[in-house]
Amino acid sequence: QSALTQPASVSGSPGQSITISCTGTSSDVGDYNYVSWYQQHPGKAPKLLIYDVINRPSGVSTRFSGSKSGNTASLTISGLQAEDEADYYCTSYSSSITLVFGGGTKLTVL
């Protein structure tokens, strides 16, 4: 079970949009629509942002959106805000029950 591939870091200015990619294989991201995204601030537990590739849980801002094409999923954050500065992780099922995380992406808001 290899980790999904994410860029180590991305950055953007307030108000801009950024996209974080999450590349897996035909055995995980490409085979399941169970990709989810999490936001983690330092010292805190992760928070669910997106599930089933594109869905937002209740209470999550509409500025967060997800998509997928082939073996690559993406998280887009529009209208960047200072509080969006955090680490972001994708995850996918790699069988009916086992999971794999991405390596994480550090978002810096300039």
Added chain:
Amino acid sequence: QVQLVQSGPEVKKPGASVKVSCKASRYRFISYYMHWVRQAPGQGLEWMGIIHPGRGNTTSAQKFQGRVSMTRDTSTTTAYMELSGLKSDDTAVYYCARTSWALGGAFDIWGQGTMVTVSS
């Protein structure tokens, strides 16, 4: 509100074992899968394994097979993760996290994390 409360920090010597608990409250414990995820200092999240609290069956990541044991006590709605043969690179924050199939099997509730330090 629905919550997972984990046991406190641990300091262990190399070769020892550690057992972390995760007390679930305000939901039907046996109806939701429970996972264990760890995060080494400055590193990313790593999936360790899953237990179905109702049936008790478990699956662990290949990396931890033979070293991790996940159990549960339905009478106290508590899940446990025991890791044996500790090494220095097992130093990490260990999280329990619930998944909900209503949310595509995503982690919707997390414990606060338990810091495990392995040092001689």
